[in-house]
Amino acid sequence: MIVLTQSFFMNLAAQERHELKVPDIEGYKTLKCDFHIHTVFSDGLVWPSVRVGEAYLEGLDAIAITDHIEYRPHKKDIDAKLGRSFEIAEQATKEADVLVIRGSEITRSMPPGHFNAIFLANNDSLDKKDWRDAFKAAKAQNAFIFWNHPGWASQQPDSTKWWPEHTELYNAGCMNGIEVANGKEYYPEALQWALDKKLTMLGNSDIHVPINNEYDFAKGEHRTMTFVFAKERSIEGIRDALLNRRTVVYAGNKIIGERKYLKALFENAIEVTNVVKSGKNIKITFKNKSDLTFELLKTEHNPDVVYFRDYTIKPNTTETVTVKLENGTKEGNVNFEITNLVVEPNHGLSYTYKVMAK
Incomplete structure (x- = not known):
């Protein structure tokens, strides 16, 4: 595996990075981020270091590795502690300048559905039988917790609904944000909830396959991502921006967010x-x-x-x-x-x- 990783980064050096030009806004740097990514350590098809290389080539500033806790179909072949994928990805940042954030996906049926917890210190503590205990463990680590793909048809086939369990999580401080877009899906209901409930807006790829299998970069496509308006390009700078809801979502041709940030982007572009x-x-x-x-x-x-x-x-x-x-x-x-x-x-x-x- 060391040989494969080394050869991947030798190949990376021969490729041209696409620096996505997005203006900074007054007082903040605009960082391009993807906070929902999977590897072979859960149900993805890509080694963690490859995720770092993909993000680097696409001009991203930061990614979060968020492998599932409860769903790891490759476990017989890759038996490792939770969070090992993050450790491998973090090592890869020595070859590619991308910030990597430790995270996990809490994977439960609806309600409450799937959530990501990022900025974790310990992934294993979230491995609980009762979903409420998993959220409590994430909150105890001061994780930033957000609801994934709220309009996913596999869990909400008829309508995108806010359940009483979501109110419970929201009131307990266990829901800080929500995916307004996931992959190529946009959820207008989630946008309205974010506005009404002051939740941070997020857009992420939720990528499982190699990124160029999902997006045709030659045609100008891009992964769904979050523009984060940070005081500095650092993990702490990103955490501060997320907690203070300084984000907009870039999904397809749409840029989704609060009026003040969209206006600032337009005027600076x-x-x-x-x-x-x-x-x-x-x-x-x-x-x-x-x-x-x-x-x-x-x-x-x-x-x-x-x-x-x-x-x-x-x-x-x-x-x-x-x-x-x-x-x-x-x-x-x-x-x-x-x-x-x-x-x-x-x-x-x-x-x-x-x-x-x-």
Whole structure:
């Protein structure tokens, strides 16, 4: 296995890392994180060090190794203590600059379903017969605990429901966050619960197979991940951000989160580089400095302010749009919704850009 690991990292050095360009926001670094990952030490198909290499090549800053406690189908072949996968992954960070967080998945039927506990010191203490005891053991370690894939059809086939057991966990301080997206699934109900109950929003891959089996990077796809707004690039910096709900979720083309963070991301990604005014025409040149896409849709506005019906700002582009001020109008607002910046179910971020004639 040592030979396999060494050869993997020799191959890693020959590959190009994709540095996903996402802007920092004022006072914080934007870290790209995946807090739900499996290896062969539970029901995954990948060795832990490979998970580190995958994350490095995709430009992630941090991952959490969260192998199942109760479900380990490879145990006859790989018999090890809980948390051994984390130890192997942590060793691999000497070859690839990725932060690795120790975690476990508490794997129970519904209710309460599956939860991840991260920032653990000891995984084995969570191996309890009664699920309540497992959560108590996680809380005793000051773990950050979140509900995984709440809308998973295998456990909630008819509707995405919040059970009394979830209220029990929430009131006991054993639910700090919730997956708003898991893999390629987005759960609008979870987004609403996160807003209403002040839960940290998370998006994770829940990857079991090799990552490039699930996502086609050549076509610009990416794993579902969490953008964490941290004071510093460290495990403690990530813990602080999670506890204070400074996150948004990046899933497919959607970026999901609280309005203030989505607005800050947009404003730090888009730079207006030039404004040319000629009569009633105002030409605005802007640059997207990020790898993010923004989809704009015109909203209610003064009909004398004439501009695009819809517009897609593609990554790393410089483009010019024209706004016309008709019937002697001297100023006005360009109002639009950024439909893929999701602030609540079925609602994108509303934004206004003010224009003025000479």
